[in-house]
Amino acid sequence: MLSDKLQLYKINKILKRINQLSPKMKQMSDSDLKKQTAKFKTMLSQGENLDDILIEAFATVREVDYRVLGMFPYDVQVMGAIALSKGFIAEMKTGEGKTLTATMPLYLNALTGQGAMLVTTNDYLAQRDGDLLRPVYENLDLTVSIAVSDKNQNVSSSQKRQWYNSDIVYTTASSLAFDYLFNNLITDKEDQYMRPFNYAVIDEVDDVLLDQAEMPLIVASKNNLQSNLYELTDTFVNFLKQDRDYIFKDNKRLVWLTYYGVKKAEKYFRIENLFSADNRELYRHIILALKAHYCMVNRRDYAVIRGKVVLFDERNGRLQKGVQISTGLHQAIETKEKVSLSPTKKSAATITFPGLFNLFNKIAGMSGTAKTNEEEFLNTYNMKVICIPTNKPIIRKNYRAKVFLTTSDKLLAAIKKTISLHETGRPVLLVTGSVENSEIVSELLLNYGVANNVLNAFNIPYEAKIIANAGKRGAVTIATNMAGRGTDIKLSSDVKKLGGLAVIGTEMLSKRMQLQLSGRAGRQGDPGSSQFYISLEDDYVAKDSTFKFKKGYRRLFNAKKKGKKIIQLHSPLIKLSLKLLQERIEEKAAMTRMVTNLNAKCLGKQRELFYIWRNNIIKTKNLENEVADLIDQVIDIYLKQTDNWDAGKIKDLVNNHITYQAVDIPEITNTQDAKKVITKISQQVLEKKKKKLINNQQLNKFYHQVYLHTMDILWTDQVYYMERLPIYTNYWQVSGHPSEYIYQKWAYESFLTFESKLKQKIAEEILLSTIYIDKKNNIIVEFV
Numbered sequence: 001m002l003s004d005k006l007q008l009y010k011i012n013k014i015l016k017r018i019n020q021l022s023p024k025m026k027q028m029s030d031s032d033l034k035k036q037t038a039k040f041k042t043m044l045s046q047g048e049n050l051d052d053i054l055i056e057a058f059a060t061v062r063e064v065d066y067r068v069l070g071m072f073p074y075d076v077q078v079m080g081a082i083a084l085s086k087g088f089i090a091e092m093k094t095g096e097g098k099t100l101t102a103t104m105p106l107y108l109n110a111l112t113g114q115g116a117m118l119v120t121t122n123d124y125l126a127q128r129d130g131d132l133l134r135p136v137y138e139n140l141d142l143t144v145s146i147a148v149s150d151k152n153q154n155v156s157s158s159q160k161r162q163w164y165n166s167d168i169v170y171t172t173a174s175s176l177a178f179d180y181l182f183n184n185l186i187t188d189k190e191d192q193y194m195r196p197f198n199y200a201v202i203d204e205v206d207d208v209l210l211d212q213a214e215m216p217l218i219v220a221s222k223n224n225l226q227s228n229l230y231e232l233t234d235t236f237v238n239f240l241k242q243d244r245d246y247i248f249k250d251n252k253r254l255v256w257l258t259y260y261g262v263k264k265a266e267k268y269f270r271i272e273n274l275f276s277a278d279n280r281e282l283y284r285h286i287i288l289a290l291k292a293h294y295c296m297v298n299r300r301d302y303a304v305i306r307g308k309v310v311l312f313d314e315r316n317g318r319l320q321k322g323v324q325i326s327t328g329l330h331q332a333i334e335t336k337e338k339v340s341l342s343p344t345k346k347s348a349a350t351i352t353f354p355g356l357f358n359l360f361n362k363i364a365g366m367s368g369t370a371k372t373n374e375e376e377f378l379n380t381y382n383m384k385v386i387c388i389p390t391n392k393p394i395i396r397k398n399y400r401a402k403v404f405l406t407t408s409d410k411l412l413a414a415i416k417k418t419i420s421l422h423e424t425g426r427p428v429l430l431v432t433g434s435v436e437n438s439e440i441v442s443e444l445l446l447n448y449g450v451a452n453n454v455l456n457a458f459n460i461p462y463e464a465k466i467i468a469n470a471g472k473r474g475a476v477t478i479a480t481n482m483a484g485r486g487t488d489i490k491l492s493s494d495v496k497k498l499g500g501l502a503v504i505g506t507e508m509l510s511k512r513m514q515l516q517l518s519g520r521a522g523r524q525g526d527p528g529s530s531q532f533y534i535s536l537e538d539d540y541v542a543k544d545s546t547f548k549f550k551k552g553y554r555r556l557f558n559a560k561k562k563g564k565k566i567i568q569l570h571s572p573l574i575k576l577s578l579k580l581l582q583e584r585i586e587e588k589a590a591m592t593r594m595v596t597n598l599n600a601k602c603l604g605k606q607r608e609l610f611y612i613w614r615n616n617i618i619k620t621k622n623l624e625n626e627v628a629d630l631i632d633q634v635i636d637i638y639l640k641q642t643d644n645w646d647a648g649k650i651k652d653l654v655n656n657h658i659t660y661q662a663v664d665i666p667e668i669t670n671t672q673d674a675k676k677v678i679t680k681i682s683q684q685v686l687e688k689k690k691k692k693l694i695n696n697q698q699l700n701k702f703y704h705q706v707y708l709h710t711m712d713i714l715w716t717d718q719v720y721y722m723e724r725l726p727i728y729t730n731y732w733q734v735s736g737h738p739s740e741y742i743y744q745k746w747a748y749e750s751f752l753t754f755e756s757k758l759k760q761k762i763a764e765e766i767l768l769s770t771i772y773i774d775k776k777n778n779i780i781v782e783f784v
C-alpha cells in the first residue's frame with residue numbers, strides 16, 4: 001500500500017540519522033553513555049519532546065545493547081523500534097528479534113518519568129525478557145521490574161508500588177489487569193500502588209487484543225448463595241437432543257433452546273413460561289449445563305486434577321490455576337464431572353484487555369502476524385500495522401499440509417515423518433492439539449526407540465530447560481501449543497548444516513496460529529522447515545464445518561470402515577473446502593469480537609465513571625459538602641414517589657430511610673413542604689450522629705467507610721448484572737430483535753438505576769447505621 005511505503009520511507013530517513021550517530025556512540029565510555037539519560041531528561045524538562053530526542057536516544061540504547069548483550073540491533077530492528085515509538089503495530093516476522101527491538105522505544109518513553117511497560121502473554125516470556133534486558137536499562141540508569149509472581153504468592157502493596165514505579169516494567173497482560181482491578185478495590189489512598197498508565201508495547205499484540213479480547217478478567221468477591229439448580233439442570237440436559245431441542249451457534253460458543261427445548265423444559269420443571277422474570281435463573285442454568293456438557297471437553301478445555309476443575313488456556317495450552325469461568329459455568333462443569341462445587345463467587349471487578357489498554361496514553365504492538373487483521377486493528381484500536389522487512393531472507397521451507405481422514409492416521413504419519421527426520425540428526429518440534437495427544441505421541445515414539453521431551457501444561461517448571469535442548473542435534477520435542485508463540489529455540493551450529501529445526505504441526509489451526517508455529521523454525525535467516533498434518537476429525541474442522549462437509553466425511557469414514565483403503569486425502573476440493581472454512585471461521589470470530597468489544601465498551605464506560613467517583617471519594621478529605629448534596633438529591637428521588645404527600649406517608653418514609661426513632665410530623669399539603677420537613681429531620685439525625693464523633697476527622701472517616709463499603713457492594717451487583725446481560729439479550733436476538741441494541745439499552749438503563757440506588761443506599765447508611773467508638777477511638781459502624 002502507498003501509505004505503508006510512505007511510512008517506511010519516513011522511518012528509513014530516521015534510521016539513516018541514527019546510523020550516522022553510531023561511530024560517535026562507539027567512542028563514548030560506558031559512564032558517558034549512562035550520563036545520556038540525565039541529559040535527555042533535562043532536554044525533555046526544557047520543552048523538547050520525545051521525537052526531538054528519539055534519534056540520539058535510540059543510538060544510545062543500540063550501543064548499550066551491543067556492549068551488554070553482544071547484540072547490535074539490526075537496521076530492521078531499529079525500523080521496528082521507530083514504528084513502536086509512534087504507536088504503530090510493527091509486524092516483524094517470527095524470530096526477527098522483537099525482544100531486543102523493544103529496548104529502544106521503552107527506553108525513550110521511560111525518559112518522561114511516567115513509566116513504560118512491555119506487556120507480554122505469559123509469565124515465562126516476561127521473566128525471560130525482563131531478566132535478559134535488565135542490565136541494559138540499569139546501565140542506562142533506569143530502574144526495571146518484572147511484575148509477575150506466582151499466583152499463590154502474596155505480594156505486598158509496597159512491593160507492587162516498587163514494581164509499578166519502576167521506569168520500565170516487564171509484565172503479562174493478565175498480571176497487569178488483575179493488579180489494576182485490585183488497585184481499584186483498595187480503600188486507603190496510601191495502599192494504592194499504581195500510577196496512571198503511560199506507554200506500553202504489547203508483545204504478540206494480535207493474541208492479546210484479538211484472540212483474548214473477549215476474555216474478561218475477574219476479581220471475585222463474597223460468596224454468592226450456592227444454587228441447587230446446577231444439579232437439576234445437569235440431569236435435565238441429558239434428555240435433550242441436538243438440533244431438535246437445542247442448537248449451537250458461533251463455533252459452539254452460543255447455544256439456544258429451540259421451541260421444542262423450551263416446551264420440554266417447561267414440562268420438566270412444571271412451569272408455565274421459561275422466559276418469565278421468575279424463571280430467568282433457571283433458563284440461565286439450563287444454558288450453562290448445555291455448555292458444560294457439549295462445549296467443554298475434559299483434557300481439551302480443562303483437566304480434573306485432585307477433585308478440582310482446572311481450565312486450559314486454549315491458545316497456548318497452559319493450565320490456568322486459580323482462574324474460574326465466571327457466571328456459573330465452572331460450577332456447571334463441576335456438576336457434570338461430579339466433583340464438589342467450588343463456591344459461586346460474584347465479580348467484584350472485571351475488565352477485558354481492550355478495556356485495560358484503553359487506559360494508556362499511548363500503546364504500540366508487535367507481532368509476527370498482525371497484517372492479516374490490519375483493518376480490525378485500525379477500526380477497533382486506531383492502530384496502524386507497518387510491515388518491517390526481515391534482516392535476512394527467510395529460507396524456511398513451508399511444505400504443503402497433508403490431509404488425513406482420521407486423527408490416528410494423521411498422528412501415525414506425523415510420527416513416521418518425525419522418525420525419518422530424527423534419523424538425519426535434525427531436531428524436531430512436534431506440536432499436538434491436546435495434552436492427551438502429546439502423551440500418546442511421546443509414548444509411541446518411545447516405543448519406536450526415539451527418546452523425546454514433552455512440554456505440556458503439566459511440566460511447565462521444565463519449560464526453559466526443554467526449550468534450551470530443543471535445538472540440539474537429534475532432539476525430539478513434543479509440545480502442546482505452549483511452544484506456539486514466543487518460544488525461541490536456539491540451534492547448535494552443527495544443526496544448521498543439517499537443515500535446521502523441523503516443525504511438525506498435527507492440528508488444523510487458525511492462519512495466525514499456523515504462521516506462529518511454523519515460525520519456531522527458520523529464525524534469523526536460519527534453515528528450517530514446517531509442515532502440518534491435519535485430519536477431518538480435527539476440532540477446528542469438526543466444530544464448524546458445513547452440513548455438506550460433514551456428510552462427505554461420514555461417507556468416507558463409512559467406506560473406510562467397510563475396508564476401503566482411505567488414509568491421506570488428495571482431493572483439491574477437500575483442500576479448498578478447508579481453506580474456505582478457515583476464512584469463514586476467522587470472519588465469524590472477528591464479528592463476535594466486534595459485538596463483544598461493543599459490550600465491553602459499555603461496561604468500560606460504566607467502570608470508568610464508577611472508578612472516577614470512587615477515587616474522588618478516596619482523595620477528598622472533607623466529605624461534608626458531598627454528603628449534604630447527596631442527601632438533598634436522594635430526598636428529591638424520594639419525593640418523586642408520589643404527588644400527594646401527607647404526614648402518614650412522610651412518617652413511613654422517615655422510618656424506612658432516615659431514622660428508626662419516633663418523630664413528630666406536622667400536617668403538610670404539598671411536595672415543597674414535604675421536602676422542607678424531610679430535609680429538617682435528616683439534618684437533625686445527622687447532627688445527632690456528629691455529636692457522637694470526636695472531631696471532624698473522625699466524621700470524615702465515618703463518611704469514607706460508608707461510601708466505600710456501599711459503593712463496592714452495589715458495584716459488585718452491577719457487574720454481576722452486566723455479566724449476565726448477554727445471556728438474556730441473546731434470547732431477544734433469536735426472537736428477531738437486534739441483541740446489540742437491546743444490550744446497550746438495558747445496560748444504560750441499569751447504570752442509571754445503579755447510580756440512583758447507590759445514592760439512596762449511601763444516604764440510608766449514613767443516616768440509619770449505628771456507630772460506636774471503641775477504646776482506641778476507632779469507629780465501628782454497624783451497617784443497616
Ligand SMILES: Nc1ncnc2c1ncn2[C@@H]1O[C@H](COP(=O)(O)OP(=O)(O)OP(=O)(O)O)[C@@H](O)[C@H]1O
Nearest residue numbers: 071072073074094095096097098099100368486488
Ligand atoms: N541484533 C541481533 N543480533 C544477534 N542476534 C539477535 C539480534 N536480535 C535478535 N537476535 C536473536 O534472535 C533470536 C530471536 O529473537 P526473539 O525471540 O526476540 O524473536 P521474536 O521476533 O520475538 O520471535 P517470535 O515472533 O517467535 O516471538 C534470539 O535468539 C535473539 O537472541
